[in-house]
Amino acid sequence: MISVSKGRRDRVNPWTYMLLVLLLVPFLFPLGWMFLSSLKTQVQNTAFPPVWVFVPTLSNYREVFQKNPFFTFTVNSLVVALGSTGLALLLGLPGAYAIARFRRTGIALGILTARMAPGIGYLIPWFILFTKAKMIDTYTALILTHLIVALPLVLWVMMGFFEDVPGDLIESARIDGCTHWQAFLRIAIPLAKPGIVATGILAFIFSWNNFLFSLIVAGFKTRTLPIAVYSFLSYEEINWGGLTAAATVITLPVLLLALLVQKHIVRGLTLGALKG
Amino acid sequence: MPVFTGPSVLAVTLLMAFPVAYTLYMSAHSWFASSLTSPQFVGLGNFRRAFVEDDRFRNALWLTVYFTGLATLLQLMLGVAIALVLNRPFRGKGLVRSIFLLPMVATPVAIALVWMMMYNPTLGVMNYLVGLVGLGPYKWVSNAAVVVPALVIVDTWEWTPLITLITLAGLATLPIEPYESALIDGASSAQMFWRITLPLLRPTIIVALLFRAIDCLKTFDIIYVMTQGGPGFASETLNVYTFQVGLFYFHIGYASSLLVILFALVLGVSLLLIKVRRGAW
Numbered sequence: 001m002i003s004v005s006k007g008r009r010d011r012v013n014p015w016t017y018m019l020l021v022l023l024l025v026p027f028l029f030p031l032g033w034m035f036l037s038s039l040k041t042q043v044q045n046t047a048f049p050p051v052w053v054f055v056p057t058l059s060n061y062r063e064v065f066q067k068n069p070f071f072t073f074t075v076n077s078l079v080v081a082l083g084s085t086g087l088a089l090l091l092g093l094p095g096a097y098a099i100a101r102f103r104r105t106g107i108a109l110g111i112l113t114a115r116m117a118p119g120i121g122y123l124i125p126w127f128i129l130f131t132k133a134k135m136i137d138t139y140t141a142l143i144l145t146h147l148i149v150a151l152p153l154v155l156w157v158m159m160g161f162f163e164d165v166p167g168d169l170i171e172s173a174r175i176d177g178c179t180h181w182q183a184f185l186r187i188a189i190p191l192a193k194p195g196i197v198a199t200g201i202l203a204f205i206f207s208w209n210n211f212l213f214s215l216i217v218a219g220f221k222t223r224t225l226p227i228a229v230y231s232f233l234s235y236e237e238i239n240w241g242g243l244t245a246a247a248t249v250i251t252l253p254v255l256l257l258a259l260l261v262q263k264h265i266v267r268g269l270t271l272g273a274l275k276g
Numbered sequence: 277m278p279v280f281t282g283p284s285v286l287a288v289t290l291l292m293a294f295p296v297a298y299t300l301y302m303s304a305h306s307w308f309a310s311s312l313t314s315p316q317f318v319g320l321g322n323f324r325r326a327f328v329e330d331d332r333f334r335n336a337l338w339l340t341v342y343f344t345g346l347a348t349l350l351q352l353m354l355g356v357a358i359a360l361v362l363n364r365p366f367r368g369k370g371l372v373r374s375i376f377l378l379p380m381v382a383t384p385v386a387i388a389l390v391w392m393m394m395y396n397p398t399l400g401v402m403n404y405l406v407g408l409v410g411l412g413p414y415k416w417v418s419n420a421a422v423v424v425p426a427l428v429i430v431d432t433w434e435w436t437p438l439i440t441l442i443t444l445a446g447l448a449t450l451p452i453e454p455y456e457s458a459l460i461d462g463a464s465s466a467q468m469f470w471r472i473t474l475p476l477l478r479p480t481i482i483v484a485l486l487f488r489a490i491d492c493l494k495t496f497d498i499i500y501v502m503t504q505g506g507p508g509f510a511s512e513t514l515n516v517y518t519f520q521v522g523l524f525y526f527h528i529g530y531a532s533s534l535l536v537i538l539f540a541l542v543l544g545v546s547l548l549l550i551k552v553r554r555g556a557w
Contacts, residue, residue, distance in 0.1 A: 012365055012366050012367065013364065013365075013366075016361070016364045016365075016366045017366065019361050020361065020362075020366065020372060023358055023361060024372065024375055024376075026433070027375065027376060027378070027379055027433065027436075027437065028375060028378075030379075030387065030390050030391060030394065030433065031378060031379075031382060031390075033390060033393075033394060033401060034386065034389075034390040037390075037393065045393075045399075046399050047399075048398065048399045048404065049404050050399075050401045050404055091283045091284045091287045092284050094283065094284065095283065095284025095285065096284075107285060110288075111288060113543075114288065114292045114296075116490055116539075116542050116543070116546060117292075117296065117539050117542070118494045118515060118518075118535060118538050118539060118542065119494070119496070120496075120515060120518050120519055120522065120523075120531075120535060121295055121296070121299050121535045121538075121539065122291070122292065122295040123523070124295070124298075124299070124522045124523065124528060124531060124532065124535070125294060125295035125298040125299060125302075126295060127523065128309065128528065144291065147287070147291060148291050148292065151284065151287055151288060151291065152288070152292075155284060155288070205381055208383070209381075209383045209384060209385075211384055211385050211496075211497045211500075211501070212496055212497065212500075212519075216523055225383075226383055226384075226385040226386075229385050229386065229389065230385055230501060233389065233392075233501070240393055243389055243393070244389070244390065244393070247383070247385075247386035247389050247390060248386075250383045250385070250386050251382045251383045251386045254381050254382065254383060255378055255381060255382060257381075258377055258378070258380075258381040259374055259377070262373065262374055262377050265377055265380075265381070266438070266441045266442060266445065269380060269438060
């Protein structure tokens with residue numbers, strides 16, 4: 001069946017579309033249901049059998065923003081995500097370049113192992129240290145813990161992108177009198193730019209989505225969006241409309257960002273094990 | 277090139293080597309995160325306690341293996357099957373691939389929340405949907421007997437696309453010659469799949485399996501948000517149990533030894549699969 005599809009690209013089997021729809025619906029449904037529920041009233045959300053056709057209302061969104069400091073949570077999430085992504089790129093780009101260029105495979109393997117270790121293993125020691133240093137509930141502590149995810153990601157994924165930069169270009173720049181730094185800044189960085197953008201966006205998404213680290217390190221002042229939504233859950237009477245509205249507000253930016261870098265996302269999610 | 281690698285190696289070391297060393301040190305101690313008493317050296321006592329005395333640990337270990345096995349197997353079969361469909365010629369490939377990305381990048385807390393709503397035993401849409409084909413109603417995550425499969429469904433929804441996309445990348449690099457000669461020899465498409473495609477894809481599939489197995493062992497967000505390890509301890513995997521021991525009860529020493537065990541498990545799976553992969557080549 002593979003060879004047939006390779007051989008005759010022009011012929012499209014109508015059954016393929018049927019199959020595609022059957023496959024796509026389950027993968028889209030939960031996100032669609034989240035969005036639909038955010039436009040329903042509480043009565044519609046608690047109806048059984050579920051309501052499929054209804055007049056949409058934006059009252060849930062209004063309520064979420066009015067009743068909660070949702071704007072503060074968003075700012076917190078943005079500060080932490082941008083801070084950890086920026087720092088990871090600043091520290092990680094030269095490192096990734098050196099590992100790729102000078103074949104430092106030992107360092108690379110160390111980073112991969114570090115990535116495989118369970119997150120809680122990093123969280124407990126840092127939590128104790130931050131508690132002693134009275135740094136719990138500060139941006140610094142949050143950014144540092146999010147860096148634990150972002151830095152290996154940048155190092156590992158960018159390593160692959162820097163390997164794709166033709167070595168001849170770097171060599172000739174060196175012969176023309178460029179220092180290693182100049183070759184890195186003027187040749188490698190511009191050539192790897194699409195990769196840098198994609199990696200940056202991925203690091204941002206991972207930080208924005210992070211639950212475990214923020215759950216422990218963030219407090220009232222620095223509470224990020226995922227923790228805010230999680231805390232809404234503990235209310236006695238669950239307001240599904242409000243919750244799904246909040247969930248939609250958190251998820252939508254990430255989905256849009258992911259679509260921007262979709263070409264590189266698999267590479268990033270597998271930490272560069274696959275190029276493509 | 278110390279100027280280049282220096283800052284990042286230093287940062288990685290500070291961020292990650294310190295916790296690793298601390299965890300290893302603490303795993304041989306008993307300490308309750310109190311400033312009044314200092315850590316007590318217990319040698320391998322924590323590990324003995326885990327394997328000999330702690331039923332909750334053994335339950336967690338089993339659930340971790342159960343969850344990981346079920347989830348990886350399901351995702352592998354579904355993921356490869358979907359990749360084969362997506363590899364057929366059709367219009368709108370870019371759009372379909374984009375849609376498959378969405379579950380992986382959506383915020384896990386939001387995902388957990390939506391599935392909790394869908395799994396609601398009395399009002400949830402899942403019971404309505406399975407009811408249409410004459411199944412259910414189930415209590416999903418509120419029933420100890422089905423909570424793990426219910427969580428596996430969520431993880432499968434979230435991560436099958438990864439296997440699909442990895443397999444698709446592998447399919448794109450397959451050589452065309454074996455298929456041509458197979459066609460000449462009159463092979464059926466089923467034969468070509470089992471005899472050519474699958475063996476050629478094996479390395480790719482094993483990489484995908486490796487990534488999923490490692491991450492499944494460490495699954496935290498969706499389990500913690502949806503069940504917190506419950507009902508009872510019916511979905512308390514090793515990662516969730518360790519979180520409770522370390523950051524809820526503050527038994528730092530014991531939690532550290534549980535982490536060593538979890539990491540050994542992760543490392544074991546990686547080594548095993550790397551070995552299998554080498555053998556395949």
